[in-house]
Amino acid sequence: MSEKNNKYILVGIDGSTISGPLIKFAIWLAKSNGLTIKILHTIEHSHQTENPHHEGNLTPNIRRELLKELSEEERVESKALMATGKTLINTAKETVNAAGIDDVVAKLRHGTLPEAIEDLKAETALIMLGSKGISHQGTEKGLGFHLEESIRATNSPVFIAQKEFTQPKKVMFIYNGSPTSKRALAMITQDTIYKEPLEIHIVCVNSDTELANNLIAEAKSAFAQSKNSIVTKVLTGDTIEQLTSYQKDNNIDITAMGAFSHGKLHGFFFGSFTTKMIQQSDCNFLLIR
Amino acid sequence: MLFSPKNDWFGNIKGDVLAGIVVALALIPEAIAFSVIAGVDPKVGLYASFAIAVMISFVGGRAGMISAATAATALLMVTLVKDHGLQYLLAATLVAGVLQIIAGYLNLHKFMSFVSKSVMIGFLNALGILIFMAQLPELTNVVWEVYALVALGLCIIYLFPYVPYIGKVMPSPLVNIITLTAIAYFMGLTDVRTISDMGELPDTLPIFLWPDVPLTFETLKIVFPYSVSIAIVGLLESLMTANVVDELTDTESDKKRECKGQGIANIGSGLIGGMAGCAMIGQSIINVKSGGRGRLSSLVAGIFLLILVVFLSDILKIVPMAALVAVMIMVSIGTFSWTSIKELKTNPKSASIVMIATVIVVLWTHNLAFGVFTGILIGSLFLAQRLSQFMFVKSEYDEASDTRTYHVVGQIFFNSSDKFISYFDFKEAVDNIVINVKRSHFYDVTSVAALDKVVIKLRREGADVKLVGLNSASQTMLDKFAIHDDPEEIEKFISGH
Numbered sequence: 001m002s003e004k005n006n007k008y009i010l011v012g013i014d015g016s017t018i019s020g021p022l023i024k025f026a027i028w029l030a031k032s033n034g035l036t037i038k039i040l041h042t043i044e045h046s047h048q049t050e051n052p053h054h055e056g057n058l059t060p061n062i063r064r065e066l067l068k069e070l071s072e073e074e075r076v077e078s079k080a081l082m083a084t085g086k087t088l089i090n091t092a093k094e095t096v097n098a099a100g101i102d103d104v105v106a107k108l109r110h111g112t113l114p115e116a117i118e119d120l121k122a123e124t125a126l127i128m129l130g131s132k133g134i135s136h137q138g139t140e141k142g143l144g145f146h147l148e149e150s151i152r153a154t155n156s157p158v159f160i161a162q163k164e165f166t167q168p169k170k171v172m173f174i175y176n177g178s179p180t181s182k183r184a185l186a187m188i189t190q191d192t193i194y195k196e197p198l199e200i201h202i203v204c205v206n207s208d209t210e211l212a213n214n215l216i217a218e219a220k221s222a223f224a225q226s227k228n229s230i231v232t233k234v235l236t237g238d239t240i241e242q243l244t245s246y247q248k249d250n251n252i253d254i255t256a257m258g259a260f261s262h263g264k265l266h267g268f269f270f271g272s273f274t275t276k277m278i279q280q281s282d283c284n285f286l287l288i289r
Numbered sequence: 290m291l292f293s294p295k296n297d298w299f300g301n302i303k304g305d306v307l308a309g310i311v312v313a314l315a316l317i318p319e320a321i322a323f324s325v326i327a328g329v330d331p332k333v334g335l336y337a338s339f340a341i342a343v344m345i346s347f348v349g350g351r352a353g354m355i356s357a358a359t360a361a362t363a364l365l366m367v368t369l370v371k372d373h374g375l376q377y378l379l380a381a382t383l384v385a386g387v388l389q390i391i392a393g394y395l396n397l398h399k400f401m402s403f404v405s406k407s408v409m410i411g412f413l414n415a416l417g418i419l420i421f422m423a424q425l426p427e428l429t430n431v432v433w434e435v436y437a438l439v440a441l442g443l444c445i446i447y448l449f450p451y452v453p454y455i456g457k458v459m460p461s462p463l464v465n466i467i468t469l470t471a472i473a474y475f476m477g478l479t480d481v482r483t484i485s486d487m488g489e490l491p492d493t494l495p496i497f498l499w500p501d502v503p504l505t506f507e508t509l510k511i512v513f514p515y516s517v518s519i520a521i522v523g524l525l526e527s528l529m530t531a532n533v534v535d536e537l538t539d540t541e542s543d544k545k546r547e548c549k550g551q552g553i554a555n556i557g558s559g560l561i562g563g564m565a566g567c568a569m570i571g572q573s574i575i576n577v578k579s580g581g582r583g584r585l586s587s588l589v590a591g592i593f594l595l596i597l598v599v600f601l602s603d604i605l606k607i608v609p610m611a612a613l614v615a616v617m618i619m620v621s622i623g624t625f626s627w628t629s630i631k632e633l634k635t636n637p638k639s640a641s642i643v644m645i646a647t648v649i650v651v652l653w654t655h656n657l658a659f660g661v662f663t664g665i666l667i668g669s670l671f672l673a674q675r676l677s678q679f680m681f682v683k684s685e686y687d688e689a690s691d692t693r694t695y696h697v698v699g700q701i702f703f704n705s706s707d708k709f710i711s712y713f714d715f716k717e718a719v720d721n722i723v724i725n726v727k728r729s730h731f732y733d734v735t736s737v738a739a740l741d742k743v744v745i746k747l748r749r750e751g752a753d754v755k756l757v758g759l760n761s762a763s764q765t766m767l768d769k770f771a772i773h774d775d776p777e778e779i780e781k782f783i784s785g786h
Contacts, residue, residue: 045539047538047539047540047582048300048301048304048580048582049304049580052304052307052308052578052579052580053450053457053578053579053580054307054308054311054457054458054459054460054579054580055449055450055456055457055460055461055578056311056312056314056315056460056461056462056463056575056579057446057447057450057460057461057462057575057619057623058571058574058575058619058620058622058623058624059447059622059623060622060623060625060627061626061627061628062574062578062623063533063537063574063626064628066537066574066577066578067536067537070537070538070539070577071539074539
């Protein structure tokens with residue numbers, strides 16, 4: 001067994017509507033790359049109390065009493081969350097089994113999703129998440145609360161499911177020559193994530209078309225050995241606008257790109273390109289750190 | 290991992306706002322009482338509580354913890370205020386803040402691991418007793434009405450929560466203050482002291498003020514010792530409180546950030562005419578109990594406190610001190626660990642001695658830091674003693690090879706070295722001696738010297754000595770400091786140089 005095979009496709013589910021398609025995408029990838037699916041659900045403790053006391057007084061041995069009370073409250077909360085979580089992961093596991101994959105792991109962990117991703121870093125080959133968690137369901141532009149933090153917590157590629165499952169055929173790869181996009185290129189040309197041929201659209205947005213053409217040629221040559229069919233396109237104008245309309249016009253299933261190359265602070269002031277891109281697209285994503 | 294910033298601030302808005310209001314109401318009597326302890330006007334403590342509570346909500350490392358003017362730090366300022374006045378206190382507050390920031394950068398919070406549970410209980414008990422003792426001036430040589438009011442106040446504080454419905458929503462310390470103020474005012478109890486007798490209350494919003502002291506080395510020499518005490522005690526109580534809140538809420542805190550935050554908050558306090566403070570165990574528990582978990586509760590507490598005292602200062606003035614005394618007695622009762630008295634019987638004696646020693650030294654010096662240091666020191670001595678007890682050497686003799694084998698078990702260090710030597714029989718005449726140290730560890734130069742002494746002495750008696758089973762850490766110690774394999778050094782050793 002090679003080292004790669006000891007690693008998992010970590011699929012984070014939380015019971016939101018996107019969790020269903022996400023599992024199907026996971027099955028699709030696992031069947032191609034042979035990795036084991038690990039279904040993960042995190043039990044997020046609120047660490048808050050449902051029964052605050054506003055008496056404002058301190059009774060003797062208050063610390064001990066309060067600790068007992070709060071621990072008991074959390075114990076009950078945890079039990080309930082774990083029961084719900086178990087149902088969730090077991091249902092997902094059955095779906096995977098039904099698709100003909102027997103080897104699947106289902107795990108519950110305490111804490112937040114980014115914490116879990118950080119903790120499981122060593123055994124993760126690929127992470128798969130839905131773009132919106134259960135608390136953002138139905139909101140138009142909102143992104144999952146933990147999504148950015150989760151992606152930043154890992155070095156592995158992250159697949160983000162954003163729409164219903166259809167067998168992916170077309171992948172758009174955004175290339176701009178930056179170090180992150182170079183890493184992304186290297187990752188994709190290895191075909192470790194998905195082995196069967198796809199239609200890959202290498203796209204570069206740059207007003208300097210000569211530079212853009214050079215970049216595209218550079219990327220295309222990296223695909224020389226691959227069985228994928230390659231389409232290239234240079235776009236000019238507003239980056240996000242151009243890319244999202246290209247996605248639509250060409251029925252792109254998955255957009256692959258380098259992600260979060262800038263620090264958190266940069267993102268705070270200028271807004272993150274990755275976040276905006278995901279928010280404004282109706283497309284699945286493969287983000288490479 | 291810590292809470293994400295968003296969650297920290299707005300993860301619990303309703304709970305935090307309500308808890309913040311409850312906390313503010315309890316902070317006011319405490320800030321006034323601690324000003325009285327320090328010997329300054331109530332406004333100094335009130336401004337401090339406002340500044341510290343607000344600033345720490347941004348710069349602190351423990352969401353849900355409440356910091357403000359405290360008894361622990363107020364007690365350290367008494368002589369400074371008496372001898373040099375308020376301005377020097379403000380200067381000392383600034384210096385203490387700087388020291389705390391430095392402590393944060395130096396990772397001094399890691400030394401908290403030396404504070405054992407017994408020391409912590411001793412600290413809390415001492416703090417509870419000190420807060421209670423600070424109320425005694427209000428309770429001696431006063432008219433009987435004061436005792437009646439305090440007793441009534443305590444009854445309200447502890448029994449009002451049992452009143453159906455309103456008992457659960459109105460903070461009982463506030464009910465105590467309102468009731469006692471009404472009684473004293475409408476019954477015309479002129480012999481009962483009120484807050485206005487304690488000095489000035491804030492009548493304006495705080496303004497930026499640089500302490501009015503000469504910027505000289507002389508000034509620094511005066512304030513520095515006080516600043517050091519304040520910085521240490523402030524950090525001790527803050528980090529202990531952070532541990533308490535960590536435990537209660539089952540979340541983690543950033544202790545380094547907390548140290549720096551306490552420093553920044555104190556500097557902020559000093560610059561608007563407030564005294565130094567730190568985290569408060571009692572208030573933080575009230576906050577957690579009231580449902581406060583985020584940074585917002587501390588911010589709300591600070592702002593609400595200021596609004597109340599500035600706009601209600603006319604009403605505050607007529608609040609009888611008895612109402613505050615009742616609140617402070619409640620705080621002291623809540624801070625004291627009552628189970629620790631029961632545990633005196635069941636806990637190991639050493640733990641009880643450490644706890645009691647901590648309390649005694651604090652009560653004696655009025656400085657919680659001295660108590661903690663004493664507790665740590667005595668605790669360490671007990672540990673050294675205990676480790677020595679568990680050290681022993683057994684031996685066996687093999688007649689065929691004329692070999693005596695010593696098996697050393699346990700920790701060899703300064704305290705157990707003599708005991709280690711005493712296990713060897715130097716009078717026994719044998720050809721071969723094996724010292725097996727596989728199950729032991731040599732910690733310091735004293736223990737290595739003891740081993741040297743044993744080996745050399747046995748060799749002088751004519752035995753071939755072999756040392757087996759050294760672990761690598763002990764081997765390093767021996768390589769550095771042992772001389773029994775160095776002929777030149779042995780020469781010196783034997784000839785007594």
